[in-house]
Amino acid sequence: MNSCSRIVALAGLALLTSGQSLMATEYRIAVVDPNRVVEQSPQYEAAGIALQREVEERERLLREQQDQISALQGRLEREGPLMSESELQRLQNDIRSRTRKLKYARDEFQEDFALRQNELRTRLAQQVREVVIEVAKEEKIDLVISEGIVYFSPRIDISEQVIKRLKEDLKDKR
Secondary structure: OHHHHHHHHHHHHHHHHOOHHHHOOOOOOEEEEEHHHHHHHHHHHHHHHHHHHHHHHHHHHHHHHHHHHHHHHHHHEEEEEEHHHHHHHHHHHHHHHHHHHHHHHHHHHHHHHHHHHHHHHHHHHHHHHHHHHHHHHHHHOOOEEEOOOOOOOOEEEEEHHHHHHHHHHHHHHO
């Protein structure tokens, strides 16, 4: 049983066992599709654009380093047979050294990129959570369920309201 199923089961059990006075009370339950909310939010698009800007410079530098190595390898192929043993050794060592540095820089770039993506995703998830709570309070919703749902009626889906609020929030910050 996943966490959402447990929540629904516990909520139902609480309603059944809590007495007749609670049974007469009307409870409102809503569903949020977190993937849809995130993918359709302008914050998701803005975060993607910001992340792309951040990585462009590093990608350019990595490409330049690769081009330099390729140029040195081309020189080695063309001029290698004509070089002295010490020149040849120096060039080969330079190529190996640059290749190792490039590999290290690429690995570091991948790690930094993954960390930054997770950072942005976490920040957006927190923002979505806050908006879901705002909408739930305004709409007087008693329980909001997310993820792990087999079926829900579009009548109880507040995802569109959350997306709309996220768009308004972004406009207000500009």
